[in-house]
Amino acid sequence: LIINKNIHGDPTIFIDNWPNRTRFWLPSIDHPSDKATVTYTIHAPVEWNVIANGHRVNSPIPSLNNAIGPKENRLTWKWDVTVPIPTYNMVFGAGKLDVELLGYAACDQSPASQRQDNCIEVSLWVYPEDKIKAKDSFRRAVNMVDYFTKTIGPFPFEKLANVQSSTRFGGMENASAIFYSEKSIGKGRNIEGTVSHEIAHQWFGDSVTEVDWNHLWLSEGFATYFGNLFFEYEDGEKIFQDKMENNRKRIINSENTNRPIIDQGNKDLFKLLNSNNYPKGGWVLHMLRGYMGDELFFNGIRKYYELYKYKTATTKDFQSVMENIKGENLDWFFEQWIYKPGFPIISYEEKWNYSEGRNGSVSVKISQIQKNEWPIFIIPTEICWGGENCKSIRIDKRIQSYEFNFENKPQKVGALDPKGLILKDISNK
Ligand SMILES: [Zn+2]
CATH class of the missing domain: 3.30.2010.30 (Zincin-like)
Structure with missing residues (x-):
C-alpha cells in the first residue's frame, strides 16, 4: 500500500x-x-x-x-x-x-x-x-x-x-x-x-495462475511471448523477429544461464524476475510452436487455457495438454528447456565433395560446444542452402556428421535453422 x-x-x-x-x-x-x-x-x-x-x-x-x-x-x-x-x-x-x-x-x-x-x-x-x-x-x-x-x-x-x-x-x-x-x-x-x-x-x-513461484514462466514467459505475438499479427513478421532476437540476446548475455527455468534453488522471489522466466520462457513457447506447427500449437494453447482458467496450473499440466494435442511424449523437450540450464552453442562446418563422373555432396559437421554442465540438446531442425533447398535434420549428439547429395554445388553456405525456431548461439570458429 x-x-x-x-x-x-x-x-x-x-x-x-x-x-x-x-x-x-x-x-x-x-x-x-x-x-x-x-x-x-x-x-x-x-x-x-x-x-x-x-x-x-x-x-x-x-x-x-x-x-x-x-x-x-x-x-x-x-x-x-x-x-x-x-x-x-x-x-x-x-x-x-x-x-x-x-x-x-x-x-x-x-x-x-x-x-x-x-x-x-x-x-x-x-x-x-x-x-x-x-x-x-x-x-x-x-x-x-x-x-x-x-x-x-x-x-x-x-x-x-x-x-x-x-x-x-x-x-x-x-x-x-x-x-x-x-x-x-x-x-x-x-x-x-x-x-x-x-x-x-x-x-x-x-x-490461469502458476500454482507456485517456481512455475513463474507460466505467467511471465507466456506474457512475454504472447505480448510479442500481437506485434507479429499487427505489424508483421520482421517486427516480431526483431523482438525474438532481442529476447534471445537477453538470454545469451544473462547471468542466469547456469540455472534452469524451474529453479528449486532460488528462494529470493524478486530474483525470479529474470531472463529465464521472461525471454527464455517465451522462447520455449516459440520452439514448441515451431515443433508442433501453428495449428496444433494454438489448439493446445486454447485447450490449456480452457482447462485451467480461473484456476492454477503447473508446468506438467501444460506439458500434458500439449502432449495430448500433439499425440506424443514431450519429456525430451521440457526436460532440456525447462528443467536443465543453458542453450546449445553450435559450431557448423561444411565441405563440398566432388569427384569426376558423380554427383557432388556436402558434408556437414555440427558440434554442440556448450559447457559440460549444460545438456546435449535434442534439436529437430533444418539446413537450407538458399530458399527452398532445405534438408531436415535431427541433432542429438555432441558431434554429428551429415552428408547430402547435390547435383550442383550450392551457391551459398548452408544456414542452420534459417527460420529462427531454435534458441541457440552459433559459434564461428
Ligand atoms: Zn509480466
Whole structure:
C-alpha cells in the first residue's frame, strides 16, 4: 500500500503487491495457489477517482457519517470481483485520475462482463498532466484484447482499466486493473510493448495462475511471448523477429544461464524476475510452436487455457495438454528447456565433395560446444542452402556428421535453422 505524492506532487494511493506484499494490507493466505473473489468498499475525497479489480457496482455515493476514516467530504466507491484472482493481483488505486474510454472489446467473448451488450470496457486512467503523453502507448489496447481473445480464449474479467500508478514495476498485470509506472508514462515514453505484455497476462498469470513461484514462466514467459505475438499479427513478421532476437540476446548475455527455468534453488522471489522466466520462457513457447506447427500449437494453447482458467496450473499440466494435442511424449523437450540450464552453442562446418563422373555432396559437421554442465540438446531442425533447398535434420549428439547429395554445388553456405525456431548461439570458429 503506497501512500505518497505522485510525480506531479499530488497525493495518491496505490496498492503494489507482487510477489507477497498483499499481507501487509489485507489478511490473506498470500500465495498464488489460493485465489479468491473480493469486494472493495472505499471512501475517498470527492475530487478523486477510485479504481480497483472487478466491476463498479454503482456510481459513487456520498459517504455515510459513520464511514471509517476522516470526516471530510467523501464519496464511497464499491468494486466487486466476480471471479477468483490471486492475492498478488488484488489492488485499488485512488487519486486525481483522468478517465478515458478507449473502446469496447471481446464482445460475446467475455463471460465475466456485467454489461448488457456482453462486451468489456477498455479504459485509461492517467494523471491529467500526462493525458496526451499516454495516447500512443494505449492506442491499440482494444485491438490487443480482441487479438488475445481470438487467439487464447474469452476475456476472463469484468473490464480492463489501464492505470498510471506508483507501482515499482514497469507494469503490473493486476486482473482487470493493470498498473503502469507513472514515470515512464510521465516521460512520454511509448510503452506499447509493456501494454501488450500486461494485457496478455490477463489470460496467463491472472486467470490461469502458476500454482507456485517456481512455475513463474507460466505467467511471465507466456506474457512475454504472447505480448510479442500481437506485434507479429499487427505489424508483421520482421517486427516480431526483431523482438525474438532481442529476447534471445537477453538470454545469451544473462547471468542466469547456469540455472534452469524451474529453479528449486532460488528462494529470493524478486530474483525470479529474470531472463529465464521472461525471454527464455517465451522462447520455449516459440520452439514448441515451431515443433508442433501453428495449428496444433494454438489448439493446445486454447485447450490449456480452457482447462485451467480461473484456476492454477503447473508446468506438467501444460506439458500434458500439449502432449495430448500433439499425440506424443514431450519429456525430451521440457526436460532440456525447462528443467536443465543453458542453450546449445553450435559450431557448423561444411565441405563440398566432388569427384569426376558423380554427383557432388556436402558434408556437414555440427558440434554442440556448450559447457559440460549444460545438456546435449535434442534439436529437430533444418539446413537450407538458399530458399527452398532445405534438408531436415535431427541433432542429438555432441558431434554429428551429415552428408547430402547435390547435383550442383550450392551457391551459398548452408544456414542452420534459417527460420529462427531454435534458441541457440552459433559459434564461428
Ligand atoms: Zn509480466
